[in-house]
Amino acid sequence: MLITIHYLFMAAIEKRPQIEVDVLIDVEEDEAIDTPWKLILYDDDVHTFDEVINQLIKALACSLPQAEEFTLKVHNEGKANVYEGSFEECLKRNAVLQEIQLITEIKG
Numbered sequence: 001m002l003i004t005i006h007y008l009f010m011a012a013i014e015k016r017p018q019i020e021v022d023v024l025i026d027v028e029e030d031e032a033i034d035t036p037w038k039l040i041l042y043d044d045d046v047h048t049f050d051e052v053i054n055q056l057i058k059a060l061a062c063s064l065p066q067a068e069e070f071t072l073k074v075h076n077e078g079k080a081n082v083y084e085g086s087f088e089e090c091l092k093r094n095a096v097l098q099e100i101q102l103i104t105e106i107k108g
Contacts, residue, residue, distance in 0.1 A: 037106055038107045039081070039084070039104060039105075040080070040081055040082070040105045041056075041074050041082045041102060042074065042102075042104065043075055043078045043103075044103050051100060053068055054067075055097055055100055055102060056070055056082065056097070059083075059096035060082060070082050087108065094106055
């Protein structure tokens, strides 16, 4: 994140006019904590409903009805946000979904 800070410099002794200078400071933040990361599952023409449902249950430890709901949303809308959390947790769940080559993306 870049924060703009305005500084006014004055040379009072020499009675120069004020000079306004923009200074950009790069503020480092731990975005993995502040930003909720999202794991998105995309539709494909390769996997069956049962394959996707079973893999979602395995990856997310979710219920059968929740996995079915995600699968229908992916099928009908082309994609679904199936998990939200830390980057590390998204990465773990993503690895399980990709075991059967499901198409996924992690967004922060």
